[in-house]
Amino acid sequence: MRARRHPLISTENLMGGLWDPSDGHIDPAQLCQALARRARAAGAEVYRFTSVTDLTQHADDSWTVHTDKGDIRAEIVVNACGYRVNEVGAMMGVEHPVASMEHQYFITEDMPGVMEAGHRIPLLRCPISDYYSRQEKNGLLVGFYEQECKTWGMDGIDPKFSNDLCPDDLDRVMDVLEGAISRMPALAEVGIKQVVNGPITYTIDGTPLVGPIPGKRNAFCIIGLRAGLGEGGGHGWLLAQQIVHGEACYDTWALDPRRFTGHATQELTSLYAIQDYQNEFRFHLPHEHRPAGRPAKTTPLTPILEQAGAHFTVVNGWERSDYFKPTPDFVEDYGYRYTKVHELVAAEVARVQNHVALAEVNGFNRIEITGPGARDWLDYMICSRVPRKIGKLGLGYLLNDYGNVKAEATIANLPDGRIWYGSAAAAEFHDMDWLSKHLPKDGSVTLRSLTNDHTILVLAGPKSRAVLSACARGDWSAAGFPWLSVREARIGHAPAIVMSVSFSGELAYEIHLPNSALFAAYSALMRAGAAHDIGHFGARAVDSMRMEKGYLHWKSDLITEFDPYETGLDRFVCRDKDFLGKAALMARGDKKRRRLRMLEIDATHASPQPSDSLYAGGRRLIGSVTSADWGHRTGKNIAYAFMQPDIVEGITVDIIGKPYAARLLNGPVYDPDNSRVKS
Numbered sequence: 018m019r020a021r022r023h024p025l026i027s028t029e030n031l032m033g034g035l036w037d038p039s040d041g042h043i044d045p046a047q048l049c050q051a052l053a054r055r056a057r058a059a060g061a062e063v064y065r066f067t068s069v070t071d072l073t074q075h076a077d078d079s080w081t082v083h084t085d086k087g088d089i090r091a092e093i094v095v096n097a098c099g100y101r102v103n104e105v106g107a108m109m110g111v112e113h114p115v116a117s118m119e120h121q122y123f124i125t126e127d128m129p130g131v132m133e134a135g136h137r138i139p140l141l142r143c144p145i146s147d148y149y150s151r152q153e154k155n156g157l158l159v160g161f162y163e164q165e166c167k168t169w170g171m172d173g174i175d176p177k178f179s180n181d182l183c184p185d186d187l188d189r190v191m192d193v194l195e196g197a198i199s200r201m202p203a204l205a206e207v208g209i210k211q212v213v214n215g216p217i218t219y220t221i222d223g224t225p226l227v228g229p230i231p232g233k234r235n236a237f238c239i240i241g242l243r244a245g246l247g248e249g250g251g252h253g254w255l256l257a258q259q260i261v262h263g264e265a266c267y268d269t270w271a272l273d274p275r276r277f278t279g280h281a282t283q284e285l286t287s288l289y290a291i292q293d294y295q296n297e298f299r300f301h302l303p304h305e306h307r308p309a310g311r312p313a314k315t316t317p318l319t320p321i322l323e324q325a326g327a328h329f330t331v332v333n334g335w336e337r338s339d340y341f342k343p344t345p346d347f348v349e350d351y352g353y354r355y356t357k358v359h360e361l362v363a364a365e366v367a368r369v370q371n372h373v374a375l376a377e378v379n380g381f382n383r384i385e386i387t388g389p390g391a392r393d394w395l396d397y398m399i400c401s402r403v404p405r406k407i408g409k410l411g412l413g414y415l416l417n418d419y420g421n422v423k424a425e426a427t428i429a430n431l432p433d434g435r436i437w438y439g440s441a442a443a444a445e446f447h448d449m450d451w452l453s454k455h456l457p458k459d460g461s462v463t464l465r466s467l468t469n470d471h472t473i474l475v476l477a478g479p480k481s482r483a484v485l486s487a488c489a490r491g492d493w494s495a496a497g498f499p500w501l502s503v504r505e506a507r508i509g510h511a512p513a514i515v516m517s518v519s520f521s522g523e524l525a526y527e528i529h530l531p532n533s534a535l536f537a538a539y540s541a542l543m544r545a546g547a548a549h550d551i552g553h554f555g556a557r558a559v560d561s562m563r564m565e566k567g568y569l570h571w572k573s574d575l576i577t578e579f580d581p582y583e584t585g586l587d588r589f590v591c592r593d594k595d596f597l598g599k600a601a602l603m604a605r606g607d608k609k610r611r612r613l614r615m616l617e618i619d620a621t622h623a624s625p626q627p628s629d630s631l632y633a634g635g636r637r638l639i640g641s642v643t644s645a646d647w648g649h650r651t652g653k654n655i656a657y658a659f660m661q662p663d664i665v666e667g668i669t670v671d672i673i674g675k676p677y678a679a680r681l682l683n684g685p686v687y688d689p690d691n692s693r694v695k696s
């Protein structure tokens with residue numbers, strides 16, 4: 018039996034397929050010429066056959082681009098050099114996490130089935146046999162994602178390799194080719210006209226790097242594009258907005274080159290590239306982190322937690338405990354529905370709620386800010402206030418020039434003029450870039466990253482005070498060390514900075530430690546905790562608990578598209594002082610484009626996924642989900658979503674293809690007056 022739309026397909030053992038009537042393809046050379054023509058018309062100069070040989074940056078941050086045909090002075094440079102990205106990166110002292118893979122397709126001779134079809138043969142992507150195909154003149158183009166794949170250019174690229182191809186190597190794709198032939202038997206009877214084997218660039222997460230180059234001024238990149246023809250237009254548009262306006266109309270974190278940090282070498286990238294290539298057509302399921310390149314970043318506790326049963330997730334390259342397995346051979350059944358891990362997380366949450374448990378939150382971004390101007394400068398950088406008293410801490414929100422939320426930090430006022438700025442692990446390069454860019458020119462403020470030298474143990478639960486008191490000298494009572502306090506202490510003999518702050522909503526202490534003291538502190542806490550049946554908890558338990566408390570995640574719920582009022586952070590905006598972004602924020606007045614809402618979903622089998630759409634009155638789109646998780650203490654399926662501000666009822670969200678009712682919640686659903694954290 019043959020399919021109607023694709024008459025070359027055999028439908029034997031085929032359950033179905035998806036047909037996209039708007040799919041299509043474009044000739045790359047013509048596309049490139051068309052873009053160049055429009056750029057020239059807009060005033061751009063295009064120098065063909067001109068090699069960039071070096072880059073020099075000047076004191077005013079502008080550049081001289083040295084070429085084999087002379088120098089060009091430029092205010093801003095963009096590295097868009099395809100597979101030569103790292104040659105040009107090296108010219109400015111940057112190693113980009115981009116690696117190339119050889120990729121092959123062939124074009125057949127004319128095929129009767131194509132000529133007789135009477136319509137254009139649709140594009141085909143086969144997720145089972147890992148090939149794709151489309152019509153090319155009167156034949157087919159068939160491309161392959163083979164398991165025996167190859168990196169390319171790791172040991173340098175021949176300078177003469179330009180508009181060039183790698184040698185044909187069809188032996189490598191034989192396994193995939195067999196799958197293509199059994200689905201399109203006519204392929205077995207047609208000759209191959211041409212083989213194309215060329216390099217394709219990959220990044221660590223398969224998504225390009227589009228935006229500012231970390232640690233550089235006036236330098237951007239648009240690199241690591243796997244499907245540059247298909248996606249180049251949109252990425253170019255977003256990059257142009259970032260260059261011209263400093264920010265694009267959408268939050269571009271998913272593309273931001275600063276999302277990878279010190280671990281992101283080309284070697285690591287190549288391991289991810291191989292894995293991605295081998296899984297080209299396979300869905301990434303929620304919570305799934307594939308094995309390539311792991312572990313990249315660890316602390317001295319990682320092997321100890323592994324022995325205790327930790328299953329790790331990856332956060333900015335760090336192996337972080339996600340949950341603890343009941344037996345060493347436990348394997349997670351990834352999926353969109355709640356899995357058997359659901360009950361494990363429930364047990365971890367119950368231990369935190371009723372007893373005490375310990376988690377390592379490694380990789381947390383930490384910058385020490387010092388200097389005579391530190392306090393006033395940081396106070397200008399955030400819309401809330403830097404705590405005045407030594408020994409106090411608070412949350413700070415940094416806005417961009419448009420008054421939208423740029424970053425979130427825990428700000429701790431320590432003795433000796435030190436301020437600790439703590440933010441999400443993923444924010445390491447991003448926040449350092451943002452803060453450095455705004456430093457006063459007079460040298461009155463100094464930034465020092467402690468991210469890779471320090472880590473955090475979180476001790477949480479009603480018995481956490483008893484555990485801490487048993488192994489650390491000092492008055493840890495609610496009066497002696499109230500909520501939002503910070504102090505230097507010794508955990509056993511290990512030097513630490515302890516903060517009374519909680520992301521779980523239970524009484525909790527963040528214990529900040531140099532990595533060298535981590536194991537000593539952990540051992541002291543576990544010994545002291547034995548009397549209270551101390552256990553471990555992981556990131557998934559934290560996520561469940563933070564959802565019930567209304568606590569937000571940077572780059573899920575805190576994004577550059579919305580301001581602090583729209584994000585529900587009104588209480589953190591101090592209108593009676595000056596701060597970065599204030600003018601734009603005030604100019605917008607009370608107008609709200611969207612509002613971040615907390616919702617309860619009528620479903621017990623699965624949570625929505627971030628970016629899932631919300632509807633009202635049937636299928637009218639009114640917003641999208643930013644975070645969602647099951648609240649184990651309250652038995653509620655909770656989601657946060659940016660929504661049209663006026664919608665209050667008739668809301669639904671699709672979960673695995675079916676609509677479920679969603680009701681607005683009015684703030685935190687667990688201990689809304691914070692009596693437990695303050696207890």
Ligand SMILES: Cc1cc2nc3c(=O)[nH]c(=O)nc-3n(C[C@H](O)[C@H](O)[C@H](O)COP(=O)(O)OP(=O)(O)OC[C@H]3O[C@@H](n4cnc5c(N)ncnc54)[C@H](O)[C@@H]3O)c2cc1C
Nearest residue numbers: 067068069098099100101120215216242243244245246247
């Ligand atoms: C076999 C194969 C099949 C593919 N199929 C598809 C597909 O179906 N759909 C799709 O969307 N994509 C496909 N791609 C990928 C696509 O070709 C790339 O994603 C796209 O070309 C990347 O565009 P780019 O501009 O980033 O880099 P490139 O196209 O590599 O352009 C980089 C440019 O920088 C120039 N350059 C480099 N170094 C220097 C220097 N020192 N000085 C001056 N100039 C320099 C180069 O000469 C080049 O012109 C395929 C690739 C291959 C190899």
